[in-house]
């Protein structure tokens with residue numbers, strides 16, 4: 396069963412000299428329940444735009460998006476977003492940040508139930524000890540973990556992540572990826588994640604969706620990542636299949652995509 400159905404979605408933005416920019420051109424994608432999908436592609440191709448369309452933060456110019464059987468008309472609690480910057484409220488503790496999100500979604504829950512959910516989310520990211528800290532008192536990696544906990548605490552049908560580890564150093568990034576692997580396996584979450592990192596995409600995903608260069612970006616290829624779970628980065632480094640997936644993604648991004656961007660394609664997209 397599909398949790399998210401993207402059907403023939405295009406979007407145009409106001410462009411230069413009164414012309415409109417066709418950013419995405421007839422994108423169709425089904426995200427199955429419990430599936431982890433990564434969106435990769437060159438900078439500016441429209442990955443965040445596609446994620447924002449699913450989140451309901453943008454409206455398509457044409458086409459439609461359905462989440463859990465209902466048309467997406469705006470943001471909703473069925474879709475939680477994690478951004479590159481943690482977006483925590485600085486005047487609230489980590490616990491209060493999560494509690495606030497839980498209260499907004501589970502309006503009829505008792506105080507004790509809300510506290511229990513917020514505590515469970517903090518535990519899930521191993522931050523029970525930091526609940527009473529304010530965001531400025533904790534590291535960037537910890538803030539991002541609170542952001543993930545806040546999103547998961549509301550039990551969304553789909554978790555949307557826009558380069559969630561993009562602002563972190565390499566070591567913190569690796570440990571958070573491992574943590575996300577564990578959380579997603581435990582919660583069976585449905586996830587759509589934008590990333591620039593090929594290794595991150597393979598490590599985490601069931602499918603990697605590769606977008607063509609913009610403008611008029613569309614889905615170029617989709618790679619099924621058939622690596623057994625649980626996955627571990629050290630074992631994967633020498634895994635033949637892993638190496639082959641890596642090559643496939645690199646070839647798409649740096650060989651095929653560099654060839655197809657020609658004048659004809661560019662002139663066809665400005666109207």
Ligand SMILES: Nc1ncnc2c1ncn2[C@@H]1O[C@H](COP(=O)(O)OP(=O)(O)OP(=O)(O)O)[C@@H](O)[C@H]1O
Nearest residue numbers: 408409418436437438439440441442443444445609
């Ligand atoms: N609100 C907007 N108004 C006008 N143009 C926009 C708007 N949002 C995005 N665009 C344009 O749409 C295209 C896709 O942008 P988007 O941010 O989705 O790309 P991306 O693949 O996520 O890029 P990156 O990897 O660099 O974050 C770009 O040409 C961008 O300039």
